[in-house]
Amino acid sequence: MNIDKNTIEKIAHLSRLYFNEADEEKMLKSLNEILEWVQMLNKIDTTNVLPLTHMSHEVNVLREDVVEEPLPHEKALFNAPRKDSNYFRVPKVIENE
Amino acid sequence: MDKSVIEKYELVVGLEVHAQMLTKSKAFSSEANEYGALPNTNVSVITLAHPGTLPKANRKAVEYAVKMGLACNCSITEYNIYDRKNYFYPDLPKGYQITQDKTPICRGGYIDIKTKSGRRSRIRLNRIHMEEDAGKSLHLEGETETLVDLNRAGVPLIEIVTEPDIRYPEEAYAFLTEIRRLVRYLEICDGNMEEGSLRCDANISVRLKGSKELGRKVEVKNMNSITNVQRAIEREMLRQIEIIEKGGTIASETRMYDAVNNQTYSLRTKEALNDYRYFPEPDLPPIIITEEYLREVRAMMPPLPNELFIKFTSEFGLPEYDAGVLTDKKEIALYFLEICKLTQNYKAASNWVMGPIKSYLNELTMEIKEFPLKPSQIVELIELVEQGKISFAICSQRLFPAFIENPNTTALALAEKMNLIQVSDTSFIKPIIEEVLANWAEKVEAYKKGNKNLLGLFMGEVMKKGKGKVDPKVATKLIQEMLDA
Numbered sequence: 401m402n403i404d405k406n407t408i409e410k411i412a413h414l415s416r417l418y419f420n421e422a423d424e425e426k427m428l429k430s431l432n433e434i435l436e437w438v439q440m441l442n443k444i445d446t447t448n449v450l451p452l453t454h455m456s457h458e459v460n461v462l463r464e465d466v467v468e469e470p471l472p473h474e475k476a477l478f479n480a481p482r483k484d485s486n487y488f489r490v491p492k493v494i495e496n497e
Numbered sequence: 498m499d500k501s502v503i504e505k506y507e508l509v510v511g512l513e514v515h516a517q518m519l520t521k522s523k524a525f526s527s528e529a530n531e532y533g534a535l536p537n538t539n540v541s542v543i544t545l546a547h548p549g550t551l552p553k554a555n556r557k558a559v560e561y562a563v564k565m566g567l568a569c570n571c572s573i574t575e576y577n578i579y580d581r582k583n584y585f586y587p588d589l590p591k592g593y594q595i596t597q598d599k600t601p602i603c604r605g606g607y608i609d610i611k612t613k614s615g616r617r618s619r620i621r622l623n624r625i626h627m628e629e630d631a632g633k634s635l636h637l638e639g640e641t642e643t644l645v646d647l648n649r650a651g652v653p654l655i656e657i658v659t660e661p662d663i664r665y666p667e668e669a670y671a672f673l674t675e676i677r678r679l680v681r682y683l684e685i686c687d688g689n690m691e692e693g694s695l696r697c698d699a700n701i702s703v704r705l706k707g708s709k710e711l712g713r714k715v716e717v718k719n720m721n722s723i724t725n726v727q728r729a730i731e732r733e734m735l736r737q738i739e740i741i742e743k744g745g746t747i748a749s750e751t752r753m754y755d756a757v758n759n760q761t762y763s764l765r766t767k768e769a770l771n772d773y774r775y776f777p778e779p780d781l782p783p784i785i786i787t788e789e790y791l792r793e794v795r796a797m798m799p800p801l802p803n804e805l806f807i808k809f810t811s812e813f814g815l816p817e818y819d820a821g822v823l824t825d826k827k828e829i830a831l832y833f834l835e836i837c838k839l840t841q842n843y844k845a846a847s848n849w850v851m852g853p854i855k856s857y858l859n860e861l862t863m864e865i866k867e868f869p870l871k872p873s874q875i876v877e878l879i880e881l882v883e884q885g886k887i888s889f890a891i892c893s894q895r896l897f898p899a900f901i902e903n904p905n906t907t908a909l910a911l912a913e914k915m916n917l918i919q920v921s922d923t924s925f926i927k928p929i930i931e932e933v934l935a936n937w938a939e940k941v942e943a944y945k946k947g948n949k950n951l952l953g954l955f956m957g958e959v960m961k962k963g964k965g966k967v968d969p970k971v972a973t974k975l976i977q978e979m980l981d982a
Binding site for chain 1: 520521522527528529535536537538539540541542545553554555556557558559578583584585586587634635636640641642643644645646647772774777779781782783784785
């Protein structure tokens with residue numbers, strides 16, 4: 401599988417990343433190298449092998465419905481680049497008409 | 498638009514209903530699940546997606562989803578995994594929502610509904626799955642930034658997805674009313690659409706009647722009451738018909754409903770391109786639902802409104818209207834059921850609950866659990882009337898309010914104390930009748946000449962003079978005897 405510029409643009413949009421021409425070229429090369437490397441896995445015959453979705457065999461790991469102390473408000477907001485005394489602040493996500 | 502034009506088209510609607518589960522803590526972390534707290538106070542490192550944190554599923558959230566599935570006749574999935582639905586939006590710091598894609602916990606099933614105009618239909622469910630709610634983004638007027646409150650992020654939800662079986666706006670109304678009644682019976686969600694604990698999106702399309710192909714659908718969001726869902730569907734249906742009639746095509750899009758102007762409008766967000774790239778959530782181990790577990794959950798479930806409706810109509814022989822009113826709220830239905838364990842006069846029990854008791858509760862906006870009289874005390878009232886010791890009118894108008902004030906006595910003792918017990922003793926009744934007949938000598942003549950309708954007048958006068966204490970059966974018989982003598 402090889403990815404092209406369209407795919408790069410699509411993935412970039414979904415991740416809210418923006419590249420200039422030069423960076424896009426670099427990204428294209430780099431991603432393709434990674435994918436080629438991972439494609440080695442395709443050499444393995446996985447007929448009759450179920451997908452591995454979880455790393456342990458444990459099932460039904462559940463917690464009781466008990467309330468515990470939340471993260472203190474100040475600590476919760478501490479690392480936010482933009483905030484006020486109540487809220488996280490982020491760039492406006494609704495387009496202006 | 499002309500009615501004949503509208504009638505060329507058939508409406509096709511499927512609903513997606515999100516219900517917030519009434520758990521104490523969140524779906525995958527242990528901070529409180531509560532509405533109305535100060536912003537960003539019910540949050541944890543898991544909700545905020547701090548590195549190295551792991552979610553752990555809430556046992557109750559699974560139980561509640563299973564309860565809803567059983568109540569909706571779904572088949573319950575044995576092997577459940579969670580999936581990640583990836584999207585980049587500030588209301589979900591992880592960059593994905595934990596949901597169920599491939600293995601919804603409930604599959605199939607249906608809900609039977611009856612609309613206000615009496616149309617009955619079966620709305621099939623596609624699935625019910627578990628997921629988590631996102632935070633709230635506030636886009637305030639004049640603000641250059643969006644404000645984010647993550648108290649709601651991670652609150653457990655079930656999403657109920659119907660098949661596109663809804664053909665009339667009022668069916669959507671009936672369906673949502675029934676969903677709300679079910680979640681309230683099961684006590685898994687408070688069903689409050691205004692506060693958003695129950696939310697509904699509608700996938701709406703129209704097609705020419707007889708057409709097999711589905712029209713292009715539009716998703717309508719932002720309806721904060723059941724009435725608004727019905728109105729939004731009506732409005733959107735007309736909008737689509739109008740476009741098609743003018744030769745246009747419907748754009749697949751998401752529209753918001755504006756209840757004030759009764760209009761839908763196109764929603765423009767930066768999230769135009771949706772590609773959720775679902776994959777299994779590796780951080781949460783699979784949930785296995787066993788037969789034994791299902792038996793346990795079934796045993797915990799209350800009787801459901803439909804079961805009670807059938808019991809009330811067939812076993813108790815009540816009219817459908819009574820059964821409908823009595824099963825509207827679980828607490829009322831169960832109170833009524835308690836009365837019926839102690840008396841077989843079901844119609845009288847129904848009359849008491851639907852009449853004096855409900856009026857009393859409505860007047861004081863009180864819940865039945867706060868009502869001072871026990872079901873056994875209502876039975877005492879029913880029996881007093883049944884035995885002819887007191888008339889229903891006197892019992893409901895005078896004894897009942899007094900009994901509510903003095904619930905620590907018996908109905909009989911109180912009726913005696915208030916001097917309300919009917920007298921069937923002829924030596925008490927006879928002089929009253931004699932006095933009435935003497936006062937109405939002309940009418941007595943008329944009666945004797947054949948105007949038998951006057952009996953009602955005499956009865957009324959006797960009852961009035963007897964201050965409601967006269968046993969009407971004895972009095973009627975006596976009046977007739979005395980007139981015919």
